[in-house]
Amino acid sequence: MRALALVVACAALLAASASAAEPPNAADLEAELVCPVCETTLDQSNAPVAQRMKLFIRERIAAGDSEREIKDALVAEFGPGVLATPRKSGFGLIAWILPLTALAAGAVTVAVLVRSWSRRRTLSSPEAPLDPELERRVDEELARFEG
Amino acid sequence: MARHARLVAQGVAIGLVTLLFVLLVWALATDEGGDLAGAAARGERPDAPDFTLERLDDEGELSLSSLRGKAVVVNVWASWCGPCKEEAPFLEEVWRESRPRGLVVVGLDAKDFRRDARDFMRRYELTFPVVYDGPGDTLSGWGVTGFPETFVLDRQGRVVESFAGAVNSDEDRARLQDAVDTALEP
Numbered sequence: 363m364r365a366l367a368l369v370v371a372c373a374a375l376l377a378a379s380a381s382a383a384e385p386p387n388a389a390d391l392e393a394e395l396v397c398p399v400c401e402t403t404l405d406q407s408n409a410p411v412a413q414r415m416k417l418f419i420r421e422r423i424a425a426g427d428s429e430r431e432i433k434d435a436l437v438a439e440f441g442p443g444v445l446a447t448p449r450k451s452g453f454g455l456i457a458w459i460l461p462l463t464a465l466a467a468g469a470v471t472v473a474v475l476v477r478s479w480s481r482r483r484t485l486s487s488p489e490a491p492l493d494p495e496l497e498r499r500v501d502e503e504l505a506r507f508e509g
Numbered sequence: 510m511a512r513h514a515r516l517v518a519q520g521v522a523i524g525l526v527t528l529l530f531v532l533l534v535w536a537l538a539t540d541e542g543g544d545l546a547g548a549a550a551r552g553e554r555p556d557a558p559d560f561t562l563e564r565l566d567d568e569g570e571l572s573l574s575s576l577r578g579k580a581v582v583v584n585v586w587a588s589w590c591g592p593c594k595e596e597a598p599f600l601e602e603v604w605r606e607s608r609p610r611g612l613v614v615v616g617l618d619a620k621d622f623r624r625d626a627r628d629f630m631r632r633y634e635l636t637f638p639v640v641y642d643g644p645g646d647t648l649s650g651w652g653v654t655g656f657p658e659t660f661v662l663d664r665q666g667r668v669v670e671s672f673a674g675a676v677n678s679d680e681d682r683a684r685l686q687d688a689v690d691t692a693l694e695p
Contacts, residue, residue: 398645399620411589411621412621414625438643440644
């Protein structure tokens with residue numbers, strides 16, 4: 363059992379180091395970066411600056427830069443607006459947290475409102491008493507059915 | 510309790526809608542993407558928005574307001590822009606000729622790589638100051654919608670004339686020269 367765990371851990375480590383050593387993919391990066399002129403992702407743009415940025419990405423990949431290094435270099439030139447999605451750290455984290463917080467707050471509000479409405483409905487519509495004549499007939503029918 | 514929760518929810522909803530409305534009104538009221546070109550064409554001489562940006566021709570930063578007292582030609586360009594190449598030599602010529610009279614030409618390189626911009630400056634032998642705005646944050650304040658655009662400012666920092674597109678025809682060059690002469694008037 364211990365040997366199996368060791369093998370699994372080694373395999374996971376090897377996989378992690380292999381993926382870390384793998385060069386970034388230009389097409390993936392082009393889908394994650396925005397052309398500052400036309401404001402679409404680079405893979406959707408043929409603007410001259412987008413072409414230049416694509417060339418820059420390929421040059422940096424060939425030079426051995428990581429995805430993070432390439433993105434940092436482009437942010438240093440064009441600002442954080444060049445990233446198609448905000449970073450999951452620092453100030454960019456707010457863009458990820460805020461919608462989730464708003465969603466949670468909305469869910470709590472809806473739950474509170476639904477609960478209060480259903481409670482009010484229960485209180486305002488108590489079970490109506492059965493007509494005595496109708497009750498007598500139901501009892502007779504039940505007695506006949508059981509008898 | 511339920512009534513209280515409902516009131517709170519309604520209050521929050523009304524507050525949010527009011528806040529959004531106030532933000533919309535504020536954004537419209539303080540919109541800086543003014544029509545500088547249109548106002549200049551009507552002879553209104555609107556104030557040019559100030560900027561403080563990194564220099565590409567030298568160390569440090571340059572503020573437009575630091576040039577008050579001189580006439581200024583602000584040329585918005587980028588190295589990847591074809592028409593910018595056509596007008597660059599003419600702007601260098603204007604700078605060299607009118608500099609002794611109190612003119613400063615300022616290149617505003619935007620949405621560009623610094624290295625490409627410096628290569629461009631070397632290739633076209635530009636000697637006037639060039640500032641860098643990679644993200645292009647200053648452009649909306651000037652109402653810039655394309656590359657290149659050129660603005661001529663008088664000694665008080667007001668826009669006298671503007672040019673959308675390259676200043677490369679004889680007519681445009683004469684118009685720019687006239688605007689520079691007007692801007693240089695004390």
